[in-house]
Amino acid sequence: MAKIAIDAGHGGSDPGAVFEGRQEKDDNLRLALAVGEILQQNGVDVFFTRTEDIYQTPFQKATLANESGADFLVSLHRNSSPVPNQYTGVESLVYNKAGEKLEMAENINSQLEEIGFRNIGVKERPGLVILRRSKMPAVLVEAGFINSEEDNRMFDEDFDRIAQGIAQGILDTIQSSGAAGMPEENVYYRVQTGAFRNPENAQRQLEKLVSEGYPAFIIEKDGYYLVQVGAFLNLGNATRMEGTLRSNGYQTYITT
Incomplete structure (x- = not known):
């Protein structure tokens, strides 16, 4: 860490x-x-x-x-x-x-x-x-x-x-x-809140997350714009973040 x-x-x-x-x-x-x-x-x-x-x-x-x-x-x-x-x-x-x-x-x-x-x-x-x-x-x-x-x-x-x-x-x-x-093979856990074909939709969700104080960002992968939050070495921290986001109305899952 x-x-x-x-x-x-x-x-x-x-x-x-x-x-x-x-x-x-x-x-x-x-x-x-x-x-x-x-x-x-x-x-x-x-x-x-x-x-x-x-x-x-x-x-x-x-x-x-x-x-x-x-x-x-x-x-x-x-x-x-x-x-x-x-x-x-x-x-x-x-x-x-x-x-x-x-x-x-x-x-x-x-x-x-x-x-x-x-x-x-x-x-x-x-x-x-x-x-x-x-x-x-x-x-x-x-x-x-x-x-x-x-x-x-x-x-x-x-x-x-x-x-x-x-x-x-x-x-x-x-x-x-x-x-x-930390070796490059360390796994980072991230909480994903959306996967969009339209980059504008991804940007809107990103701006909403950032305005609410979340460490959010966008990753482009396989034609999708993925909105994700955080980069946790500890799975427990990622789980807590997922719970917070879910309670605030986001559809979430943890990815690496």
């Missing part, structure tokens, strides 16, 4: 960026908890560097993640600019542009771009302590500018989709890279 360390940037006496009373540390924690919950629902072992409003140095955060034995570290932040409403968009920071951390950063950015954020790209920041001191691939995500009214509107109105997008970017990387030494 892959293990992900999720860090809510700043905290306690360190509010991070502040705009009109809005504190970055609060947005970071709310987003970290939401992303972590989605990952757990998908069978990922999650370690949180903090789950409450406490202060930690970046070195402490990296040390906690290292000691947890996590395979990846994702630190969640909001960006800021010298002048309000000067910039908009999401970007991810990495120690260097190589390996799985770059893939994860690009996957997360792409997911958030689909929601409507401007994709600023992936940038190298070898001087950042949390990226330099972490022993595993690490990504720092700047989820929009906290002093941008447009980005804040999107952060608040599309919060569930943002959390889902970040989680999906992480899941995509885990599945493609064989994280945590």
Whole structure:
């Protein structure tokens, strides 16, 4: 099972960026908890560097993640600019542009771009302590500018989709890279909610599932567009997800 360390940037006496009373540390924690919950629902072992409003140095955060034995570290932040409403968009920071951390950063950015954020790209920041001191691939995500009214509107109105997008970017990387030494022959259990000849029908169901907070996606196979939810290593987690979807009116079955 892959293990992900999720860090809510700043905290306690360190509010991070502040705009009109809005504190970055609060947005970071709310987003970290939401992303972590989605990952757990998908069978990922999650370690949180903090789950409450406490202060930690970046070195402490990296040390906690290292000691947890996590395979990846994702630190969640909001960006800021010298002048309000000067910039908009999401970007991810990495120690260097190589390996799985770059893939994860690009996957997360792409997911958030689909929601409507401007994709600023992936940038190298070898001087950042949390990226330099972490022993595993690490990504720092700047989820929009906290002093941008447009980005804040999107952060608040599309919060569930943002959390889902970040989680999906992480899941995509885990599945493609064989994280945590997981062999390719590992079986992933998925909950299928529909099989459509018409891609528009599949897209409508996908959008409904995503709007309800489910980690849904479409796979094209043998002329059908299959709408599926999750990618679970643990059959029990897939069974619980199937039960939830079925109780919400979806016709489901578990596939691999």
